Amino acid sequence: MSGTRTVVADPTADRTVIAGAAPAVDDELATRLRVAVTRLNRRLRQQSLAGLSPAKASALGTVNRLGSPTLGELAVAEQVQPPTVTRLVAGMEEAGLVVRSTDAGDRRVVRVRITAEGRRTLQRIRTLKNAFLTRQLAALDPEEQTAAAALVTLLEHLVADR
Numbered sequence: 001m002s003g004t005r006t007v008v009a010d011p012t013a014d015r016t017v018i019a020g021a022a023p024a025v026d027d028e029l030a031t032r033l034r035v036a037v038t039r040l041n042r043r044l045r046q047q048s049l050a051g052l053s054p055a056k057a058s059a060l061g062t063v064n065r066l067g068s069p070t071l072g073e074l075a076v077a078e079q080v081q082p083p084t085v086t087r088l089v090a091g092m093e094e095a096g097l098v099v100r101s102t103d104a105g106d107r108r109v110v111r112v113r114i115t116a117e118g119r120r121t122l123q124r125i126r127t128l129k130n131a132f133l134t135r136q137l138a139a140l141d142p143e144e145q146t147a148a149a150a151l152v153t154l155l156e157h158l159v160a161d162r
Helices: 027-047 054-066 071-078 082-094 116-138 142-159
Strands: 006-010 015-019 098-102 110-114
Touching (some): 054 082, 082 098
Antiparallel strands (some): 006 015, 098 110
């Protein structure tokens, strides 16, 4: 992606284009990408929750990623209110997926850690998601598979921290 690009509102066409981009990128492409990614995410969630609600599966992954977050840190990361995260953690704790512990530095603070069962469940979820995508990709013809590989590279570029 080289060259200078300028985002320009085109009031006559009721859309935004990126000047200097070839081909022109407009709101329609952005809309199609958003809808496709949203639908793919929904399909992945439906295929592979390993018996967890989408909210619990997401929170479990976040606990794993953060290591030992406080309930407040988990609420912020999951973009939910503290009472919601308290209910999620209680359900995951009941299922043996996480444990709560008191912070060593401040006994008023509760931290959450993933258990071995939680790690196995998270791995099962990831395996199911990968299996679903593998089946979908295998159904494509070779040219579509090549295009899919290129698309993954582009998507990785779109979401990269810059």
